[in-house]
Amino acid sequence: MKRIFLIVLDSVGIGAMEDAKEYGDEGTNTLSSAASSPYFSMPNMKKMGLFNIEGVTCGEKELSPQAKVARMKEASKGKDTTIGHWEIAGIISKEPLPTYPDGFPQEVLDEFEALTGRRILCNKPYSGTEVIKDYGDEHVKTGKLIVYTSADSVFQIAAHEDVVPLADLYEYCTMARKMLVGKHGVGRVIARPFNGTSGNYVRTSGRHDYSLEPPAVTMLDQLKAEGKAVIAVGKINDIFAGKGITEYTYTTSNEDGINKTLTMMDKEFEGLCFINLVDYDMLYGHRNDIDGYAKALTYFDERLPEILSKLQEEDVLMITADHGCDPGYTVSTDHSREHTPFLMYGQAITPENLGTRDAFADIGATVLDYFNIKPQFDGRSML
Structure with a gap:
């Protein structure tokens, strides 16, 4: 065999x-x-x-x-x-798949906010560990989603599990995946859940990738x-x-x-x-x-x-x-x-x-x- x-x-x-x-x-x-x-x-x-x-x-x-x-x-x-x-x-x-060194264009953000009913934070290339350190408190306070990218073709969404339950984060990623096609067809939409308290936020194992x-x-x-x-x-x-x-x-x-x-x-x-x-x-x-x-x-x-x-x-x-x-x-x-x-x-x-x-x-x-x-x-x- x-x-x-x-x-x-x-x-x-x-x-x-x-x-x-x-x-x-x-x-x-x-x-x-x-x-x-x-x-x-x-x-x-x-x-x-x-x-x-x-x-x-x-x-x-x-x-x-x-x-x-x-x-x-x-x-x-x-x-x-x-x-x-x-x-x-x-x-x-x-x-190559599209990348966004200056963040995603406004039309992409507007459509995503309309789909999810949530505002967003960041919209920049960022380290995954640094982005929750810098934007975690505001996210927890407002419920806004942390959206960021990298040098790769990715649309990443970070959210605290106590603020946005995993099921909701995954649903938002599914929405983003269906939205990001054609000229904005990024290689991956990535769910980046985290937990912890201010100054001690840590990413959890609930990461999930949604690929083309x-x-x-x-x-x-x-x-x-x-x-x-x-x-x-x-x-x-x-x-x-x-x-x-x-x-x-x-x-x-x-x-x-x-x-x-x-x-x-x-x-x-x-x-x-x-x-x-x-x-x-x-x-x-x-x-x-x-x-x-x-x-x-x-x-x-x-x-x-x-x-x-x-x-x-x-x-x-x-x-x-x-x-x-x-x-x-x-x-x-x-x-x-x-x-x-x-x-x-x-x-x-x-x-x-x-x-x-x-x-x-x-x-x-x-x-x-x-x-x-x-x-x-x-x-x-x-x-």
Whole structure:
């Protein structure tokens, strides 16, 4: 029974792409920044061949890597979560999703206020932890919704759970998702609930993402159409708006994501288990926390043997990323336009270094090839 476990280490880029200057990301290298920390240790990924990937300058190369490896180039325009995951699944986006460095235009705000019956606060690019610190008191006092964005294509709504119950916040996000289409079709509307008291507001685990539906056929759709399982772990289901997914579970942390992946490995199914581990990006990259990022990568490496031990004869493990978020790049705390790693391991996989590939979509093509399915998108198999 063939199974593929595809793990996305969210934001673990391995060096700036040739066009990084166009995005303000020249010289970024997420992996190298993390490797500069004394807390960085990835001996198991070293054995797999992580440091043998073309362009990787940190770490010690392995004489006999265990995996097939490649450096992935993003063919799409953009550097966000949605664009990156969509390309992994086969969609190459010719235009980046809209971003709002000066906040959303007044017509968007007016329509949203009319739909929800609530006024808004902020309307600026903001750190999620700082925005509740700066606007939390006024929100609690007035009931106005905190609406903010980032360098990514996102419309984020923060609200205190005692002021706006989760069910109401989710309903507002659903309204926003239906509203934000066409030229204002942001990649994600995100519910950002928080609780606590003045000076001590903290975000809760009730985050929920409302993504655009993928505009074309993906590997997920093709697998599902062929009767294969498509199991989503973490925010994968949200990124694809449920399209092509047969089963999903959310996670609260990288640890939870790894534990749930191990649980899925004990299940009998034929198809794909698609996992996103988001802490690297959410907790460390966006906060320029090099040591935190390094510790998170080290933790994954420590848990990797557990994953490898559960692989069955026809199982394949794939490890990649969706963009960069260099914690050492103090010019910005945003995502960075970087190459990503790709490692593929299993009894049926011959170790090999494939150099640099032209598109993340080669991953989707490889997944389909393993199940003898011809991709309905541009992508070349790496089997």
